[in-house]
Amino acid sequence: MRPDLHTRTVALAKVILPLAALAILSSLFLLSGGIDPHRAAREGGDALREAAMSERVGLPEIAGTTRTGERIRVTADSASRDRNRRDLLRIERVAAHVEAPGGARIDARAWKGEVEMDAQRLRLENEVTLETSTGYRIETDALEGSLRELRLVAPGPVRAMGPPGQISAGGMVVENRGGLVDVVFQKGVRLVYRPTD
Secondary structure (H helix, E strand, O other): OHHHHHHHHHHHHHHHHHHHHHHHHHHHHHHOOOOOHHHHHHOOOHHHHHHHHHOEEEOOEEEEEOOOOOEEEEEEEEEEEOOOOOOEEEEEEEEEEEEOOOOOEEEEEEEEEEEEOOOOEEEEEEEEEEEEOOOOEEEEEEEEEEOOOOEEEEOOOEEEEEOOEEEEEOEEEEEEEOOEEEEEEEOOOEEEEOOOO
């Protein structure tokens, strides 16, 4: 009698345990957060429309070479398309790296940015920081540039530390002039000279 009970228990367990596992797995999918189509229909489809429009991408990277030979690479934590302009990407926690043929480098970081894909333009904003291989560290609120050629413009105030000392100015342009990367401070430039020993 006892072996018969053991056989029945094992046979029953072979059926019940897989069914229980299947029920647990299916409940994970059923209870996971998602869009409820009935709720979306009741609310005029707003939830569904918002999910379809977001088109968010994690860890995007844009890379290329300018007409004058500089290599540019832009990375971000996330990117999403603008709802009104299909060629506009909004990017967050941005890092941009520029390397000139002669070896000069510029690294930029910002909390936010935009890339106009058709015009091949980049805009960084919200605590923009640039570091150059020539020893400059520059801070500004916004930086605009082209992905076709090396030309970066800070239209507003900049603060910088560099080999000559501390610099403040109303604007700045970084560009390729005859194969050299020039950083030109503009509009009321003020230098606090720091002599070297």
